[in-house]
Amino acid sequence: MKFEVTCLMLSQISTSFSIISYYLCHHPQVKQKMINEIDSIFPQNTPFNMKYEDLLKLEYCDAVINEVSRIRPTGNEFPRYVENPCEVAGYLWDAGTMFHINMNGIHLHKEHWPNPEIFDPDRFYKKDPNERHKFSLVTFGGGLRDCPGRKLATIELLSLIVLVFRKYDIELVDMNAPLVTKSSIVNSCEELKVRIRPRN
Numbered sequence: 001m002k003f004e005v006t007c008l009m010l011s012q013i014s015t016s017f018s019i020i021s022y023y024l025c026h027h028p029q030v031k032q033k034m035i036n037e038i039d040s041i042f043p044q045n046t047p048f049n050m051k052y053e054d055l056l057k058l059e060y061c062d063a064v065i066n067e068v069s070r071i072r073p074t075g076n077e078f079p080r081y082v083e084n085p086c087e088v089a090g091y092l093w094d095a096g097t098m099f100h101i102n103m104n105g106i107h108l109h110k111e112h113w114p115n116p117e118i119f120d121p122d123r124f125y126k127k128d129p130n131e132r133h134k135f136s137l138v139t140f141g142g143g144l145r146d147c148p149g150r151k152l153a154t155i156e157l158l159s160l161i162v163l164v165f166r167k168y169d170i171e172l173v174d175m176n177a178p179l180v181t182k183s184s185i186v187n188s189c190e191e192l193k194v195r196i197r198p199r200n
């Protein structure tokens with residue numbers, strides 16, 4: 001069981017990284033802005049020393065992670081079980097009802113996200129998270145049972161982005177190929193053909 005949970009977490013990280021790479025290749029100006037930020041915090045031709053405090057300075061990379069996980073979350077839903085009768089959205093629900101909270105429905109909701117189908121990391125860049133609804137982004141769930149691994153997952157993704165994009169450029173082999181994902185408990189990236197070249 002422990003092994004399965006660990007695999008699930010790792011598959012979420014690797015799928016997130018694949019989806020990030022896919023979106024960056026389709027939005028070269030975003031990729032360039034991200035690379036500029038990485039180069040400003042971890043300059044080329046200087047000894048490379050990846051520190052936690054420096055990773056936290058990568059605000060644009062963080063915005064890219066948030067925007068990719070908004071538009072293409074690795075999860076589909078998370079459940080909530082009600083022990084007592086309750087009212088939700090103007091309806092009365094019996095005790096024992098199981099709700100399945102639809103992440104895509106929330107992440108693409110026009111009331112919370114203008115032009116929700118458009119990929120735009122600037123929605124998150126240097127923005128105060130308190131200015132939007134606290135459950136408008138539920139990549140890591142929400143409330144009492146939200147993901148305790150969210151900070152670790154974000155730091156892992158930021159580290160991976162720095163390690164790869166500081167040294168290498170990634171291109172899609174076929175710009176017209178769709179992102180192939182398989183949906184089970186979570187979505188996993190099944191195939192993403194890329195060309196990786198050293199930068200410079």
Ligand code: HEM
Nearest residue numbers: 009012013075078139140141142145146147148149152153
């Ligand atoms: C990109 C990576 C990850 C994503 C997208 C993700 C997402 C989620 C989501 C949506 C939930 C359900 C939250 C809810 O019901 O409100 C969850 C729960 C959980 N996650 Fe993550 N997670 C990730 C990485 C991790 C990591 C790295 C760990 C541990 C090291 C972790 C540990 C857990 C645990 C233990 C729960 C159950 C919490 C509970 O039921 O109280 N997750 N995660």
